[in-house]
Amino acid sequence: MKNKKEIEARLKDLREEIDKIDRTILDCLKRRYAVVKEVGELKRALGVKVLDLSRERAVINKILEENQGEFPEKSLKAIFLEIVHTCRTAQELQKVAYLGPEATFSHMAALKFFGRAANFLPQESVLDVFEETEAERAKFGVVPVENSIEGTVSATLDAFSDYKVKVCGEVFIPITHDLLNQSGRKEDIKKVLSHPHALAQCRKWLRKNLPSVPVEEVSSTAFAARWAAVDPSVAAIASPLAARTYHLQVVASRIEDFHGNVTRFWVIGKENPGPTGKDKTSLFFSISDRPGALFEVLSSFAKRQINLSKIESRPAKKEPWRYHFFLDCEGHIEDGKVKECIDEISRICMHLEWLGSYPAGEEE
Numbered sequence: 163m164k165n166k167k168e169i170e171a172r173l174k175d176l177r178e179e180i181d182k183i184d185r186t187i188l189d190c191l192k193r194r195y196a197v198v199k200e201v202g203e204l205k206r207a208l209g210v211k212v213l214d215l216s217r218e219r220a221v222i223n224k225i226l227e228e229n230q231g232e233f234p235e236k237s238l239k240a241i242f243l244e245i246v247h248t249c250r251t252a253q254e255l256q257k258v259a260y261l262g263p264e265a266t267f268s269h270m271a272a273l274k275f276f277g278r279a280a281n282f283l284p285q286e287s288v289l290d291v292f293e294e295t296e297a298e299r300a301k302f303g304v305v306p307v308e309n310s311i312e313g314t315v316s317a318t319l320d321a322f323s324d325y326k327v328k329v330c331g332e333v334f335i336p337i338t339h340d341l342l343n344q345s346g347r348k349e350d351i352k353k354v355l356s357h358p359h360a361l362a363q364c365r366k367w368l369r370k371n372l373p374s375v376p377v378e379e380v381s382s383t384a385f386a387a388r389w390a391a392v393d394p395s396v397a398a399i400a401s402p403l404a405a406r407t408y409h410l411q412v413v414a415s416r417i418e419d420f421h422g423n424v425t426r427f428w429v430i431g432k433e434n435p436g437p438t439g440k441d442k443t444s445l446f447f448s449i450s451d452r453p454g455a456l457f458e459v460l461s462s463f464a465k466r467q468i469n470l471s472k473i474e475s476r477p478a479k480k481e482p483w484r485y486h487f488f489l490d491c492e493g494h495i496e497d498g499k500v501k502e503c504i505d506e507i508s509r510i511c512m513h514l515e516w517l518g519s520y521p522a523g524e525e526e
């Protein structure tokens with residue numbers, strides 16, 4: 163065992179070493195930022211798209227492979243994702259519209275996909291997100307598509323008929339609900355506000371723990387949190403991000419009745435990301451009203467061993483009892499068999515639209 167003096171000297175050396183390493187990391191980050199900037203200029207000169215999601219995925223995968231599990235893997239991934247997301251801004255400012263206000267689950271999804279450095283533009287509705295993206299006032303938009311408990315967000319699917327945008331990415335966000343107010347004390351709560359879905363998902367908890375407190379529906383969990391921030395008698399059911407954003411205290415955390423609740427979001431825009439090896443393709447189609455039409459479409463996927471991850475019918479709206487279909491399958495339109503399948507079903511369908519091929523999102 164070394165004596166106290168020796169230990170203290172060693173501690174000092176190690177701390178100096180850490181300071182040196184940190185300077186090197188900072189230096190590398192600055193160099194990386196400058197190199198990415200130059201890559202951006204070259205890509206622009208070549209007239210190719212600047213954001214390259216498949217290259218980004220390859221960069222992260224290479225690092226994880228080289229690490230061989232030595233540095234905690236989850237953290238390494240989060241660190242490199244943030245680095246890559248930040249370096250994107252050296253090439254072009256990423257303007258991203260999402261369903262606001264600040265601290266909604268859509269905002270969490272936007273942060274997960276674009277990192278903190280992007281320029282976020284909160285919107286009042288899903289349609290506003292589509293509109294901003296179509297008009298290119300935002301380069302990308304983030305919209306919810308489906309929730310594992312509540313099902314499809316029909317406003318999102320229906321918007322594809324009216325706006326010319328493509329699906330360019332997918333993000334999964336686990337949904338957890340906290341009860342938030344200014345004091346953190348349950349006794350102060352005279353009213354609970356939240357989005358109808360969040361209230362529905364916490365119904366049992368509220369009945370058991372706040373049986374006599376009235377609840378009121380508002381347009382979003384973040385809106386409820388914003389309200390609680392100015393009214394001490396109000397508690398909001400909202401996300402942990404909302405607690406941080408609106409400086410609220412947690413009265414109770416994870417009060418949802420079902421755990422494992424996840425929402426899937428789409429990143430929309432006008433880019434077509436290239437294949438990454440783990441992609442999804444989304445299609446929208448309508449078929450004639452005759453026996454076997456849907457079966458023919460589906461068998462086109464089956465015979466090529468293309469896995470479907472979702473199929474959903476939506477009313478066509480223009481005529482009663484007619485339907486459109488939304489379908490997600492594994493693979494990219496540039497993969498031979500997906501391309502072949504789409505060519506084949508375009509001959510069966512009355513109308514077929516390719517909504518996009520994009521890197522499959524990762525569930526946590």
Ligand SMILES: C=C(O[C@@H]1C=C(C(=O)O)C=C[C@H]1O)C(=O)O
Nearest residue numbers: 198201213214217218221246249
């Ligand atoms: C640097 C590039 O451009 C962007 C930034 C990347 C990065 O930070 O690693 C990767 C892909 C692109 O979105 C590139 O195309 O290599």
